[in-house]
Amino acid sequence: MSLSSKEPVLFVGYGPVGSEAARSLRRLYPDLPFVIAGRRLEKAQQLAAEVGHAEAMTADIMTPGLGLPKGMRFSCFIPMIKDRALHGMTLAEEQHIPYAAFSEYVYDFAPFIARHIHNPKGAPLLLLGHLHGGSMPVAALELARGFRSIDKLTVSAIFDPVDFGGGGSASSNMVTGNFGVPSYLVRRDGKWQWRRNGSETLSITSSDGRALPAHGFALPDVITLANETGARSVDMAFALDKTARSFRGEGISHEIFVEIEGERHDGVHARERYELEDEAGYAAMSARGAVLCMERMMGLAGGPPVGPGLYNPETLLDPAHVVKRMQQFGTKIRKL
Template sequence: MPSKSEAVLIAGGYGVVGEQIAACLRRRYPELPLVLAGRSRSRGEAVAARLGHATATVMDVTRPHPLGEPIPRAVIGAVNDPGDHLLKDAIRLGVPIVDITRWTARVRASARAVAGLAPRSPVLLASGWMAGLASVAAVAASRPLQRVESIAVSVLYALQDRAGPNSAAYMDRLATPFEVMQAGTRQTVLPFTDPRRITFPDGQVARVYRFDTPDQLLLPRSTGAASVAARIGFDSAATTRILALLVRSGLWKRISGERFTDLRRALLFHPGPGASHQIVIDADGLDPSGEARSVRATLSDPLGQTHLTAVGALVQLERLLGLDGAAPSPPGLAYPDSAPQIQAARRTLERFGVSMTLA
């Protein structure tokens, strides 16, 4: 039998998000051993040396059976796993795994794959916005309502925020229609349509447009919401208008594909030193007395979206392993919005400087 370790392995552990996940884990659990996995041992070793109580290992998730020995206590997938090799290997070995890298279509495909493998350990697909934190906040906003009619998730993306390649890849899909739940039925909508004006926690007012996130697939199941919509806008009104024009005119679709990747990145991918990332979630419905009620939750991280994603991954790992005071997640497939530990999540967010309000 392969030997086992108490370490948490982070696939992509020296990337933009992976390194911040490792730093959050080290701050929260100073003695927890970490393994930083990726294709470059030297880069991993440099990060491991700064963290302490950490090692680096070479891993290629594009090949079958990427997990070697010793078997880790848990895995956080912070790098794209296009062939599901890391996901399937964790299931094969009975290792709990949190994955934060999949867009909606891939969440669906991976869920089907997981269901056919009968996992002996928990598999948490936490690829919703900011490692599922938007869904956690949406569940919190929905709980005072006896019946949830609609949930709206609005995101303000700062152009000077730090960003990794996965963030840019997300924007590459802006020409792809996607499904949402609207008035109780599945409907296909187009990206960057149906705008709304939203006031964000810092007072900025921005126009936000529809975009695809797994939260829209999952929240109707967990909350019973008849309609769920996610929208995004940028802290530059001009950039938001230009992108909306490109998408609606069909020009963004014409420059899709690998041939024009550099052009799309030149238009949108200008990562800076960091800027606040803000999310507003509005839940509308009926309270227990039958009266119409609206509940608003907000998330705001002054250190930006990569830091918020890292803290989200920490929240999901704590839930997975029972480090939040609740029982560990049972074997099988789970999502951030299914039975989240709201109060424990809020305590972790506060510890890392993330503001979560509920009104």
């Protein structure tokens, strides 16, 4: 895709994550045209005016065609709200443009995959229910490069109650997808299992040493991490509590921990723990990850535009590039 393309990027949703995604993509590509759409035109207009070079429209993800003007074409479509009726995916298939199932959990992917099987040449379909818009599991792959084999890989996150999803649909999705769902997917000793929340005691040790009660994560990151690293056991957990920075009274932040246990390339058995912290919070990190996927799918970075097919973030993004981008955006990464 050329940056001079007249076909705009379509954003449906202007909540915390959607707004941050539009802002982040605008910072990277000042001349890329946008359409900001949603049920409340006034909110769409506010965001369009803020990011510039954007048109605001009324749209409803639950309406066929989304209620958008007939014949209008787009270069990419990533709905920042759940596409429960698949009307957004239908629009992408009709226009053969990149589409991402964003804010979807492991158990939500079946309708999208089945639909793609019936129309594999319709559109590039990205399954993007991963933590931080896919950037977190891909960054974890970069941190794991030093290992020849991995016995156990764990990703855990601490969500500050004030920051939790930034409110709006992102926050409600987190609650529905984890607190409200009884089971979560793990890989234990090479076997996939669904575990019931409450069946085992989970906790996260914060960077300042506090042990925080945790819950299982119903996200597809475990699949990405297991497939790419061959780890025999992969777990995810999250805690809704104050991060170390917040606990010190220094303001909110979002903390993620990556723990890797296995054999390094030098033959030594080791256990390594990394912390990723971002003072911008969860919504901003999710938006940035989505933007990295968007620019790759459209051919703005990393290669030509992708063709029709089924994609995961790790099949699109280079781990080293993701870590570099995250640090440029302000994420601090350190080995504990």
